[in-house]
Amino acid sequence: MRIGCFVETYNFKYKEEIEALKIFQATAEAMGHRFEVLGKDIVNKIEEFDSIFIRATTDPLFTSYVVSRIAEEKGKKVIDDSESIRICSDKIALYHRLKKNDVPMPKTIPFYGDFEKLASIAEEIGYPIVVKAPNSRFSLMVEKANNFEELVSISKRFLRRSKAVILQSFIFSNFDWRVGVLDGEVIYTCKYLFPKGGWKIRDVVNNKIVWGDVKAVSRENAPMKLKKVALTATKCVGKGLYGVDIKQVGNEFYVIEINDNPTIMHGMEDAKDKDIYEKIILALTN
């Protein structure tokens, strides 16, 4: 089968991601398929492929969404499907899905800009409060408010670009679990460690952008309950490829968010579970 892989120039920024793309290609070819890496021109060439694998950042406002929708309209298998992109790119939509399906998550309330109600919402959640723009990604547009003044200021700033924000109670931890799920199966697990002095994997410490380390944990050895929570969460989004961020508090697990199009870097997400490439190629060609 012919697999078209949609990438953008930033997919070649880190050598670990370039390596991962090469492994995808080698794995696909070893399995008897063709794997072609293409840029934005792929929109005009979708007909030439049997399935489309999107590695460029996904968002309903980006080219990736058009690639996904055109592929669907032409009856192609596509990862990520447009529904997963839509739900995971909008924290408000994701919140509704998780809530409806009783997925454990920190206290979360969507806020549509009615500032008269903000103080009572803040009281209900309790400080510190994490404020997230609905389309936040890579920890960007995710900030922590320690008091009402900060909450108003951050919310106003984020609401300039969207009609809603997510307000969420802050759970202290040194890392987030990242659980990779493909079509209802856990394919890898790892810990996204926070940089020293930070509270998210990409943070600003002493005015410098710093990234935390990734520590892979074999999926066999990851806590059962963690995997169960991740699967319950992804089930309410779809059957695609997801990276679920989860906080652990004692023996309890709380879903922070679900990302479609999760980062896959060689030596990081694949460090313990090396068969993730094969599993993804299989999902694209089945």
Next chain:
Amino acid sequence: MIAVGEVEGGEDLEPPDSFLKKKVTDTVLNLLGDYRFHTKGYYVSLHAEENNCLVYPSVKNALDIYRAPVFIERLRKAGVEVPEFKVVARPVPQQTVMLPLNPFSKNSMKIVKTESQYYRNFRSLSMDYHYPVVHVSLDGKIEEIIMHFTKSKNGGEEEDFVARKVFEIFGVPLGKIFVEIKDSKFRPFYFMPLRKDEIDIEFAMEVVYEDRMFR
């Protein structure tokens, strides 16, 4: 049926801010006119769907309709005659009609006749070469149809026919359809949101009742 909107003359409409706080159980007509991602119109449709209600437009259709390639492809698939298009990531100067691929671009359709016009428009539509641009091959006359459900606010039978087709396929109540008219044939190729002052709520509701829609 709940009609949500916030325009002059729309006293019977449910304001979006109060709608977003309610538990909804009825069919929803979203009359905000702009349903792009992260707008209030989008969140009204999302809220209705999360309450398991039938809503016009659905979130999926709201996202599809403003993306020119998806708009054209779905119309083509439904048997509507549409022009050819090409997505270009780098400038390919030519006389053409250019559209933004990304719906947050405030720039509308551009008719390009000269090379300097082309480069200027490519730069602005691609937001400084960041996003691709759509070329549409047109040589007929271009017209805008102000669509209110199945009717055109500014045209005759042909325009009404296009509005009805687009509504049947996408279920988006309000918007502006760009069509190419050539040899008396209307070929739609682009869809844009309506500004508040372009929305005629009285006309829209007349169409709903005349057409016995949503019964």
